Amino acid sequence: MLDSNKIRADFPILSRKVNGKPLVYFDNAATSQTPQQVIDVIVDYYSNYNANIHRGVHTLSQEATDKYENARNTIQTHFNAKHAYEIILTSGTTESINLVAHGFASILDKGDEIIVSALEHHSNIVPWQILCEKTGAILKVIPMNLEGELEMDSYSELLSDKTKLVFVNHISNALGTINPIESIIEQAHKVGAAVLIDGAQACPHVKPDVQALDVDFYVTSAHKVCGPTGIGMLYGKEEWLTKLPPYQGGGEMIDEVSFEKTTYAGLPHKFEAGTPNICGGIAFGAALDYMNAIGFDTIAEYENELLAYGTKRLLEIEGLKIYGTSKNKTSVISFNLKGIHPYDVGTLLDKMGIAVRTGHHCAQPIMTFYNIPGTVRASFAFYNTKEEIDALVEGVKKSKMMLS
Amino acid sequence: MQSIQEIQAEIIEEFAMFEDWEERYQYMIDLGKDLPLIETQFKTDDNIIKGCQSKVWVHAELNDDKIAFTADSDAIITKGIIAILIRTFSNQHPKAILEANTVFIDDIGLKEHLSPTRANGLVSMIKQLKMYAIAYQTQLK
Numbered sequence: 446m447l448d449s450n451k452i453r454a455d456f457p458i459l460s461r462k463v464n465g466k467p468l469v470y471f472d473n474a475a476t477s478q479t480p481q482q483v484i485d486v487i488v489d490y491y492s493n494y495n496a497n498i499h500r501g502v503h504t505l506s507q508e509a510t511d512k513y514e515n516a517r518n519t520i521q522t523h524f525n526a527k528h529a530y531e532i533i534l535t536s537g538t539t540e541s542i543n544l545v546a547h548g549f550a551s552i553l554d555k556g557d558e559i560i561v562s563a564l565e566h567h568s569n570i571v572p573w574q575i576l577c578e579k580t581g582a583i584l585k586v587i588p589m590n591l592e593g594e595l596e597m598d599s600y601s602e603l604l605s606d607k608t609k610l611v612f613v614n615h616i617s618n619a620l621g622t623i624n625p626i627e628s629i630i631e632q633a634h635k636v637g638a639a640v641l642i643d644g645a646q647a648c649p650h651v652k653p654d655v656q657a658l659d660v661d662f663y664v665t666s667a668h669k670v671c672g673p674t675g676i677g678m679l680y681g682k683e684e685w686l687t688k689l690p691p692y693q694g695g696g697e698m699i700d701e702v703s704f705e706k707t708t709y710a711g712l713p714h715k716f717e718a719g720t721p722n723i724c725g726g727i728a729f730g731a732a733l734d735y736m737n738a739i740g741f742d743t744i745a746e747y748e749n750e751l752l753a754y755g756t757k758r759l760l761e762i763e764g765l766k767i768y769g770t771s772k773n774k775t776s777v778i779s780f781n782l783k784g785i786h787p788y789d790v791g792t793l794l795d796k797m798g799i800a801v802r803t804g805h806h807c808a809q810p811i812m813t814f815y816n817i818p819g820t821v822r823a824s825f826a827f828y829n830t831k832e833e834i835d836a837l838v839e840g841v842k843k844s845k846m847m848l849s
Numbered sequence: 850m851q852s853i854q855e856i857q858a859e860i861i862e863e864f865a866m867f868e869d870w871e872e873r874y875q876y877m878i879d880l881g882k883d884l885p886l887i888e889t890q891f892k893t894d895d896n897i898i899k900g901c902q903s904k905v906w907v908h909a910e911l912n913d914d915k916i917a918f919t920a921d922s923d924a925i926i927t928k929g930i931i932a933i934l935i936r937t938f939s940n941q942h943p944k945a946i947l948e949a950n951t952v953f954i955d956d957i958g959l960k961e962h963l964s965p966t967r968a969n970g971l972v973s974m975i976k977q978l979k980m981y982a983i984a985y986q987t988q989l990k
């Protein structure tokens with residue numbers, strides 16, 4: 446059982462006020478809040494051992510390098526990667542995706558196919574469009590149904606020996622749908638295609654096992670799992686990471702340099718050019734430690750309870766429609782009030798101290814599918830409470846009254 | 850004719866009557882609802898200002914030496930602020946429009962809506978109003 450009072454005490458930001466009201470933070474799908482345990486790690490880094498890594502003989506550099514590489518080990522263990530060097534630390538999901546897309550430019554031929562899903566975040570669509578323009582490959586899209594689920598029959602039909610890469614998010618950021626990635630990966634492998642899974646929305650809720658999934662690439666951002674912004678990771682199977690060319694040139698990623706020829710460093714350094722976000726990497730590890738100490742089963746159970754409660758309470762409001770009604774979804778509720786623009790609802794809720802996201806959530810194709818300008822999205826984390834959901838429901842009722 | 854400054858002072862006075870944010874917002878929402886802001890024929894893609902979250906349409910016409918603005922939005926609070934802006938800027942000389950500012954929005958407690966990072970199209974709308982003023986001023990000369 447999760448003790449929410451005890452957990453809330455870990456997050457200093459949760460006790461602040463916004464517009465004179467106690468903050469109700471329901472924008473967790475955009476970014477999660479940071480517990481004191483992680484803040485302390487950040488302060489400790491800059492207070493005690495800030496130094497550049499991998500190149501110093503002095504003590505501080507050695508300490509920083511050890512902690513940074515320890516964080517990589519923590520991440521490896523968390524995702525159950527076979528080797529620590531299969532974990533590439535990047536600036537986040539977006540960079541990880543671009544790194545893979547860039548690498549595939551040298552692998553794809555004209556007429557090859559890439560499959561993405563209709564549920565993707567913009568950052569998932571654009572790099573593939575660029576890649577297709579560069580290589581002459583063709584982008585195919587797995588359609589979705591009204592519940593916000595992928596049409597798996599269509600997926601099977603799209604797959605062929607032309608398919609080289611499949612790209613799907615583990616969980617949709619706009620709707621919260623959990624996609625059947627096990628089946629997506631298995632079917633892709635049958636035709637010899639690689640699979641990249643965007644886990645940005647999944648990692649706050651589940652603990653993916655990359656070996657059990659047999660996934661080729663898995664990417665995520667630390668700021669969705671109680672860590673800082675600007676750091677994230679790319680997991681890639683060794684054979685793939687060896688095959689892909691480097692993404693950026695610079696320090697750290699080289700073995701020997703002369704003007705005639707440069708040989709690249711081995712994994713993971715080949716993909717980690719320049720001085721990395723050292724403090725961020727260490728804090729990423731600390732954030733995973735924090736969440737693991739609570740336990741992902743405990744987190745999921747509690748969040749499911751919040752989701753069921755929130756769904757039931759919000760649906761009591763007449764004229765409220767929820768988008769994304771799959772049985773397999775995480776604690777994200779995307780909704781609209783009939784005839785009312787989501788921006789208006791979000792603006793009034795903010796006045797009441799309630800932080801939600803409004804708009805298209807970087808997933809315009811989904812909004813086009815439902816023919817709406819956007820939604821109001823309330824996303825719950827393990828540090829939220831039913832009382833906060835009650836405040837949201839009252840807030841939405843009041844907004845509806847003021848706006849209609 | 851009232852000057853822009855006079856109109857803005859009048860609006861500040863009106864808003865001073867409100868006790869809290871709810872009354873202020875309710876007033877803006879009502880302004881947004883009441884005003885027929887733009888004729889459908891002008892609600893075209895050419896006249897749209899994309900604000901990412903809420904859209905804004907602006908149309909301008911020169912009547913004698915004054916500019917008449919009409920505008921609209923798909924979000925009602927944005928529309929309420931548009932109503933206030935139109936009230937201050939419309940039927941004024943281009944020169945007066947170019948010289949005017951929008952600091953009065955701070956005084957009536959709506960500052961956050963004109964933040965350049967707010968995705969509602971209002972900042973671009975004001976820019977657009979000034980662009981029209983520049984264009985018509987050149988035309989008048």
Ligand SMILES: Cc1ncc(COP(=O)(O)O)c(C=O)c1O
Nearest residue numbers: 537538539566614618645646666
């Ligand atoms: C599904 C999904 N993919 C990618 C991203 C982009 O992540 P980042 O901005 O951390 O690179 C997000 C974050 O909003 C997301 O939800």
